[in-house]
Amino acid sequence: MPPLAPPPAEIAAPRPSLAESHRSVAVDGGFWRRLAAFSGPGYLVAVGYMDPGNWATDIAGGSAFGYTLLSVILLSNGLAVVLQALAARLGIAAGLDLAQACRAQYPRSVSVALFVLAQGAIVACDLAEVLGTAIGLQLLFGLPLIGGVVLTGLDVFLILALQHRGFRRLEAFVVALMAIIALCFVWELVAARPDMAGILAGLVPQRAVVADPAMLYVAIGIVGATVMPHNLYLHSSIVQTRSFAQTPAGRRDAIALAAIDGTLALTLALFVNAAILILAAAAFHRAGRTDVAEIADAYRLLSPLLGAGAASLVFAVALLASGQNSTVTGTLAGQIVAEGFLDWRLAPWVQRLATRGLAIVPAAVVVAAAGGAGATRLLVLSQVVLSFQLPFAVVPLVQFTGRAGLMRGHQAPRWLGALAWGIAAVLIALNLKLLVDFVT
Incomplete structure (x- = not known):
């Protein structure tokens, strides 16, 4: 990345992304009340x-x-905790999201x-969600796959309706679906009776x-997905x-609360x-079915292999909740990236419908051409694409959060910065190794 420069005056204080929700949640009172108010973004x-x-x-x-x-899942979750804490620190301390900081600090090219x-990363992520x-x-x-793909376009209006009622309502909807997913997998694991010694060895x-x-x-697909x-x-x-005190002490407190919120939330994601x-x-694997890679195959095989008639149904409910939940964050991220990098200020429904359309069109083409098998292969490939694009978000983030003036x-x-640079190096090395394997 090029060296950082002081931001031009005209973009030093850009308009906030998601302006309709900016500083709309009050953070005050004692520690536990402030923590409750800050719980949600994580x-x-x-x-x-868990998409x-x-x-x-x-x-x-x-x-x-x-x-x-x-x-790999455990390691990926640890990397995620560090990087998400840095992302929250950037937003709180600098008052800029990562897209705005890139626009302010780097040359336009x-x-x-x-x-x-x-935007490519968001399209890849949206593909998985759709x-x-x-x-x-x-x-x-x-419902036919192609019909389901088209139907996901209506998610945009669900998000708009929830956000119109307040950002906390949107967060409550997300948390409720996460609870459904977690409960479904608690039931599935009880039915599956996994080998505890094998689990400990796998860690x-x-x-x-x-x-x-x-x-x-x-493994790199798992990193990209995590x-x-x-x-x-x-x-x-x-x-x-969050509307926290815009003072050094207020920002310091908000950084700590955001770190707790993110760590607790990502612990739940680790479990799922x-x-x-x-x-x-x-x-x-225990039954010798090492070839199962299709979600539809997993659905069909779960009940007979586990001897539990509801296993497949519970699996599908959790999958639908996961896909529905992921559309919320994917469309929000698309709006944030467009507003931050380009200062686009389109109507929220136009921005989110455009983001969803970029995912629906290629998904519909693949499903029409290759059916369910192509859809699952595209799911795995989308996660590898995300992993390749990850360093281009991680390196700027680590660079920005180490700069005293901006922050x-x-x-x-220093220890956190060194750890974050180490994480960036590991991610880049893994991506290069995968690229060499593809070529050879």
Whole structure:
């Protein structure tokens, strides 16, 4: 990345993204009351860590390799906690989301290139959400995949209706669906009776993850599905929906509260992510069905393999809730990226419908051409695409949060900055290794 420069005066204080919700949630009172008021943004971010793209990669990883890739899920979640804490710190301390900071700090050519990459990441993420919702509708109600894909366009109006009633209502809707997903997987794991010794062994990193190209491909897909670039833009913006004291002490307190909110929310996401892989390992890998990579196949096989008639139904309910939830954050992130990089101020429904359309069109084409098999392959590929684009969001984030002037004295401590640069290096190295494997 080019060296940072002082932002031009005309964009030093840009209009806030999601202006209709900016500083709309009061944060006051004692510690527990302030923490309750600050709880919410982390859960909107955590949605992206349990979206249908995770399902595709976790099912493929669990059925093919058993519990081995649990260590990748655990590592990815740790990386996510650090990076999301930095994103929240940027939004609180600098008063800028990541897109606005890129526009302010980099030359226009670099900013435009980063916008294209960010928009590509959002399209890849939206593909997973659209396809996941469509597959859930097909499994539960028999709706043709292409009909489900088109129907997801109506999600835009659901989001607008919820946000019109206040940002807290939108957060409550997301948390309620997350609770449904978590309860569904608690039931599934009880029915699956996984091997606890295998789970504990899977949490320990193994050399085979890097040495085996097939395993590495799925592992990087898991990283891409877990640490998602659009979530960094999203988190740095939605923490600004909180109306905290605009003083050094107020910002310091808000940074701490945001870190707690994010860590708790991502712990729930870790459970769901791990549960999907554990379920696939216990149900499919243990039965010798190492070829299960399709969500529809997993749905059909769960009940007979587990001997529980409701297993497939519960699985489909959780998938539909996951896809529906993910559309909320995907469309919000699309608006934040467009407003931050380009200062577009379109009507919210126009912006969100355009974001959804960019995902619906390619998803409809793939489903029409290749059916369900193509849809699931596209789900896994979308997560690998996200992983490739991740460094272009992570490097600016780490760079910005280490700058004292931009962060108004709340820059990341040296140890945190060093850890974040290490995370960026690991992500870039994994991506290069995957690229070499593709070429050779």
